[in-house]
Amino acid sequence: MHNLIPVPSQFEPREGLFKLTAGSKIICCTAPAKQPCELLAEYLRPATGFKLPVTCGVTAEPGDIVLSERGDNTPDDHGFLNEKYTLDATAELLKLSAEGVAGLHRGIQTIRQLLPAQIYGQDVAAVDWTIQGCHIEDFPRFRWRGLHFDVSRHFFTEDQVCRFIELAAQHKFNTFHWHLTDDQGWRIEIKKYPRLTEVGAWRDETLIEKHEVCYPHRFDGKRYGGFYTQDGIRNVVAFAAQRGINIVPEIDMPGHMQAAVAAYPELGNNPDAKLKVRTHWGISQNILNPEESTIGFCKDVLAEVMTLFPSKIIHIGGDEAEKYEWDDSARANQRMIETNSANSTELQNYFMRQISAFLEKNGRHAIGWEEIAHGGGLPENAIAMSWLSEDSARDAIKQKAYMVSANIQYTYFDFYQADPKHESLCIGGDTPCEKVYRFDPIPKDTPAEDVKYVLGAQAQHWTEYMDSFARVEYQSYPRACALSEKLWSPAENCCFLDFAKRLKNHRERLAQQNVNAHPLP
Numbered sequence: 324m325h326n327l328i329p330v331p332s333q334f335e336p337r338e339g340l341f342k343l344t345a346g347s348k349i350i351c352c353t354a355p356a357k358q359p360c361e362l363l364a365e366y367l368r369p370a371t372g373f374k375l376p377v378t379c380g381v382t383a384e385p386g387d388i389v390l391s392e393r394g395d396n397t398p399d400d401h402g403f404l405n406e407k408y409t410l411d412a413t414a415e416l417l418k419l420s421a422e423g424v425a426g427l428h429r430g431i432q433t434i435r436q437l438l439p440a441q442i443y444g445q446d447v448a449a450v451d452w453t454i455q456g457c458h459i460e461d462f463p464r465f466r467w468r469g470l471h472f473d474v475s476r477h478f479f480t481e482d483q484v485c486r487f488i489e490l491a492a493q494h495k496f497n498t499f500h501w502h503l504t505d506d507q508g509w510r511i512e513i514k515k516y517p518r519l520t521e522v523g524a525w526r527d528e529t530l531i532e533k534h535e536v537c538y539p540h541r542f543d544g545k546r547y548g549g550f551y552t553q554d555g556i557r558n559v560v561a562f563a564a565q566r567g568i569n570i571v572p573e574i575d576m577p578g579h580m581q582a583a584v585a586a587y588p589e590l591g592n593n594p595d596a597k598l599k600v601r602t603h604w605g606i607s608q609n610i611l612n613p614e615e616s617t618i619g620f621c622k623d624v625l626a627e628v629m630t631l632f633p634s635k636i637i638h639i640g641g642d643e644a645e646k647y648e649w650d651d652s653a654r655a656n657q658r659m660i661e662t663n664s665a666n667s668t669e670l671q672n673y674f675m676r677q678i679s680a681f682l683e684k685n686g687r688h689a690i691g692w693e694e695i696a697h698g699g700g701l702p703e704n705a706i707a708m709s710w711l712s713e714d715s716a717r718d719a720i721k722q723k724a725y726m727v728s729a730n731i732q733y734t735y736f737d738f739y740q741a742d743p744k745h746e747s748l749c750i751g752g753d754t755p756c757e758k759v760y761r762f763d764p765i766p767k768d769t770p771a772e773d774v775k776y777v778l779g780a781q782a783q784h785w786t787e788y789m790d791s792f793a794r795v796e797y798q799s800y801p802r803a804c805a806l807s808e809k810l811w812s813p814a815e816n817c818c819f820l821d822f823a824k825r826l827k828n829h830r831e832r833l834a835q836q837n838v839n840a841h842p843l844p
């Protein structure tokens with residue numbers, strides 16, 4: 324049988340053995356198919372040493388790979404594409420056909436997995452590059468299959484972010500949620516507000532050990548930071564697009580904004596406070612003020628974000644905005660009156676609605692952590708990202724609004740995956756791989772006709788306690804393999820024991836790429 328992860332919808336073994344050789348060609352005949360063909364050639368080259376030509380207008384000969392798509396490349400209102408594909412391996416040809424180019428992106432990852440695991444390696448190896456004959460029909464169960472990555476708490480280079488995305492693509496994820504700003508560092512260059520990165524991208528030092536447990540807090544005394552230039556961001560967006568991955572950028576507001584307030588004190592509630600970029604973890608009580616000018620600042624930032632990210636969906640945060648400052652501030656109380664808000668929660672709702680409406684005016688949709696629905700419901704057309712409980716997911720669905728599950732019980736990969744005694748420090752939790760595999764993004768008792776409101780789900784990589792990329796990989800794999808299967812494969816094909824068997828072989832693919840995967844399960 325096969326060792327595909329995620330498991331395809333349909334797999335039938337067939338007679339024959341397809342053999343890739345130095346003489347193989349990659350053939351495609353539509354313009355959109357050319358890029359995935361070239362990516363496939365690039366993928367196959369390091370391990371095989373073959374420089375497979377990508378050609379058109381020739382007849383396929385034995386040993387060739389043929390890619391075709393039928394032109395279904397129009398995204399839906401949320402930007403999602405048709406990802407269905409069919410793959411046929413025979414003694415003569417390897418044929419990948421799809422409705423659209425997104426299906427080719429998924430299919431070329433399947434081709435790699437069908438080859439010997441050394442295909443993921445770097446050295447030209449003396450391997451028989453054969454694929455057992457088969458017929459595969461495959462398509463995703465959910466539209467949004469995501470991995471979230473916090474690059475504020477710890478900063479990761481463009482190359483590391485690209486590797487994160489490449490590994491995601493291998494598991495047929497299609498959404499990369501890039502958490503670019505937070506209290507501990509602002510990571511995206513904004514031309515109109517240079518101090519966001521000049522000041523906001525750097526903190527004086529970083530907490531050592533666990534937040535709120537070890538008193539007095541101890542710090543490392545080392546200035547820390549970094550950011551992406553707009554050109555750097557464009558490179559990452561292009562790298563992701565080449566793999567059929569959409570990047571949903573997040574600018575978190577009105578909380579998790581201490582780095583921005585440190586850069587521009589007039590955005591805060593106490594302009595004289597001289598706040599610094601936060602050096603420890605936990606929720607900051609220093610949030611944006613609710614002035615119209617501050618909402619204007621957020622719109623300016625998002626205007627630049629929209630020039631960099633083609634995503635139809637933009638994340639506006641909204642989580643954990645503690646509003647002690649608003650409750651205590653005469654100006655904020657004045658704003659409550661001006662905006663007809665009965666309290667500070669309603670004032671935040673007003674804030675989020677202005678931002679969401681601005682995105683709508685620009686042809687995009689807002690997504691926000693579930694708190695964007697507090698104090699007045701979800702803004703029109705906004706998507707809820709449910710994290711604390713299924714109730715928020717159910718509320719969104721009841722409102723006939725779309726939701727994405729980031730369920731804290733199952734999808735927080737900053738949580739422990741094994742006995743804490745033997746693990747490096749994590750924020751807490753207990754989320755072994757097998758538990759991830761038990762996750763279902765559809766809230767219990769969702770009426771069948773409302774299942775369509777569940778766009779999908781994603782795993783969270785909050786990086787307070789992940790200070791290296793090796794650590795990120797350790798937290799992510801193999802749990803991301805488990806999640807990928809639950810989001811891609813039909814529920815009736817998902818069986819943990821079978822997954823665990825396939826994972827044994829899949830680990831060899833990860834090992835070929837030196838992925839620092841956790842040994843369990």
Ligand code: TNX
Binds near residue numbers: 643710750786
């Ligand atoms: C809550 S989940 C947060 C993050 C933290 C995370 C740690 C969410 C929307 N906000 O700011 O990093 O917990 O698990």
